[in-house]
Amino acid sequence: xxxxxxxxxxxxxxxxxxxxxxxxxxxxxxxxxxxxxxxxxxxxxxxxxxxxxxxxxxxxxxxxxxxxxxxxxxxxxxxxxxxxxxxxxxxxxxxxxxxxxxxxxxxxxxxxxxxxxxxxxxxxxxxxxxxxxxxxxxxxxxxxxxxxxxxxxxxxxxxxxxxxxxxxxxxxxxxxxxxxxxxxxxxxxxxxxxxxxxxxxxxxxxxxxxxxxxxxxxxxxxxx
Numbered sequence: 001x002x003x004x005x006x007x008x009x010x011x012x013x014x015x016x017x018x019x020x021x022x023x024x025x026x027x028x029x030x031x032x033x034x035x036x037x038x039x040x041x042x043x044x045x046x047x048x049x050x051x052x053x054x055x056x057x058x059x060x061x062x063x064x065x066x067x068x069x070x071x072x073x074x075x076x077x078x079x080x081x082x083x084x085x086x087x088x089x090x091x092x093x094x095x096x097x098x099x100x101x102x103x104x105x106x107x108x109x110x111x112x113x114x115x116x117x118x119x120x121x122x123x124x125x126x127x128x129x130x131x132x133x134x135x136x137x138x139x140x141x142x143x144x145x146x147x148x149x150x151x152x153x154x155x156x157x158x159x160x161x162x163x164x165x166x167x168x169x170x171x172x173x174x175x176x177x178x179x180x181x182x183x184x185x186x187x188x189x190x191x192x193x194x195x196x197x198x199x200x201x202x203x204x205x206x207x208x209x210x211x212x213x214x215x216x217x218x219x220x221x222x223x224x
Contacts, residue, residue, distance in 0.1 A: 001063070001141055003164035006056035009036050009046055011065055011163075012101030014081035015094065016041070019118050020213070026069045026078035029054065034219075040212040041114070043103045088139050092130045095119035097144060100161040105148050107156040117210070131159050 003011065013035035018025050027035065033053050037046050048056075057079055060066035064086050069078045084094060095118035099111050106114070108127040121127050134145040141163070148158040160166055 001163045003063075004056065004059060005164070005166075006036075006046075006048055006052050007059045008101050008161075008164045008166070009042075009048070010053055010056040011060055011081060011083060012098055014066060014079065015083065015098040016102060016118070018081060019094075019098075026080035028076050028078055029057075032057075032079060034216070038213065038216045040209040040216065041102060087141060087144075091119050092121070092126075093134055093144065095121075096127070096130055096134060097161060097163075100145065100159065101163075104166050105158040105160045107151065107154075107158055109156060111159070 010032065013032060014027065017027055017031075017035055024031065029050060033048060033050055036042075036048050036053060039045055057066055057068075061068065065081065065083045067080050067082045069080055071078060083089060083097075087093075089097065095115040096111055098118055099106060099115045103110075103114065108124055108131060111131075112121045112124055112127045115121065121130075131145050131147075135143055135147070137144060143162050145159050146162050148160055150157055
């Protein structure tokens with residue numbers, strides 16, 4: 001399975017909105033374009049137009065991963081995801097895959113925090129267990145995730161989906177400081193107890209993203 005970048009984003013957006021805004025699901029083409037290009041919960045942020053999203057939908061429909069829904073009395077076609085049925089996804093797999101499709105490589109901790117509107121993981125080991133099971137599934141596709149190893153400077157392992165080639169963020173280049181043998185170790189600066197921890201910052205940003213996403217969904221409903 002090698003989906004294009006637009007198809008990956010469209011599938012992720014359809015899967016997300018099915019759970020977070022069921023009252024306006026399935027999505028019209030206009031709503032789906034907004035969902036793909038929203039500024040929150042997306043990495044990277046995209047700028048797809050109607051034709052690109054429609055082409056991505058055709059790609060997904062050819063692979064039986066999306067469906068067109070014609071509502072009686074309405075001239076506007078709507079679309080829904082079909083990966084749940086095609087791949088026989090469990091609720092846990094659905095949540096993990098949606099986050100990876102929309103945000104790219106993630107650590108288990110990030111997946112747990114960012115999937116809470118899709119599935120409530122009780123604890124972090126549950127996420128790790130699910131990621132490994134998705135890496136070795138009994139049903140097709142037999143592999144939905146793969147490990148990318150640890151992030152630079154951290155102990156956490158990043159994971160990525162396997163349904164298409166993702167563009168990984170470039171690692172920040174390190175300045176040339178000369179020979180390592182001649183470099184003197186620099187003691188880390190003491191932590192300011194008044195400053196928030198990284199976990200607190202990430203949690204606050206996630207809350208802000210969720211609120212912005214809710215506002216964008218409301219705006220999409222008002223958009224003709």
